[in-house]
Amino acid sequence: MAGTERVKILGISGSARHASTEWGVKLSLSAAEALGYVDTEFVSLGNHKMIPCTGCMKCFGWQHPADAKTPYCYDTDDDSGMIMGKMMEADGFIIGTPVYTLGMTGLMRVLTEKAHQFGPMSFTKFAGYLRNRPVGAITVGGVAIAGQEAVAADIWIWAIGLGMLPVGSWPTVEDPNPQASEHGGLVTTVDSRSIYAKDALSKAACRTTPPTAGSRNERALRNVGKNVAQIAMISKMGRQTFADSGLPATSPISFTNYSVKVKKGSWIQQLIDEGRVNFKPKKELVAEKNDWEGNV
Secondary structure, three states, rough: OOOOOOOOOOOEEEEOOHHHHHHHHHHHHHHOOOOOOOOEEEEHHHHHOOOOOOOOEEEEEEOOOOOOOOOOOOOOOOHHHHHHHHHOOOEEEEEEEEOOOOOOOHHHHHHHHHHHOOOOOOOOOOOOOOOOOOEEEEEEOOOOOOOOOHHHHHHHHHHHHHHOOEOOHHHHHHHOOOOOOOOOOEEOOOOOOOOOOOOOOOOOOOOOOOOOHHHHHHHHHHHHHHHHHHHHHHHHHHHHHHHHHHOOOOOOOOOOOOOOOOOOOOOHHHHOOOOOOOEOOOOOOOOOOOOOOOOO
């Protein structure tokens, strides 16, 4: 396997503008590609139709079709399904968003909410599909302290909820400290000649001499790409080695008893038919005693 294996890193910009966040994600991807074993793809949510989740639950496992090819929004016709399909093909992710009122953009929020189909509570066919894949965060603020850490933490918590691995921007020989952050691409356009310019994060656009903020931004962004790519390869090779080892693996499944009436042809109906899930009406579950009852 050594020397022949490759990984794919998907970069996603959650900005409606094609400016500094996009520039930062692309710089991270180029640093990942430079390692030689990495293929990359970039998606700008600003180019796509993203409609907020309505909470209809049509994508939950009791309605989610057992023959679905990729996650899909069954209530609104937008591009989230296409993007989630690309997520399934990736070994790691670089997620970028500008800071909007101490939060991620609405475009990014739409994607993160609809991607719950990869998580345990939705209990879909794709639940757990992204487990153990690394995620690096890029958050862009117009001043040095503008909520970059809060927004990055939001990305990390989302990633953990889907079983993914948050990855920082650990310094490297090529890009040592000082850098903008060791936790990710937590960067600022504060010292740019124009804070809203496309290259506002760069050394070239920095108005100071030396271009301190731009240099620190670039180092952190490149280290995000390199660290995500390396952890993606370690995870991919490790999963394959584990599969080949004969060691017992866990069987990830969200529920073994289910009380919601399922739709014919749904994913959970298939699990019930296979004997992997027991259907129990709510009144039976409520009547059951906990193991500790009567022993206190």
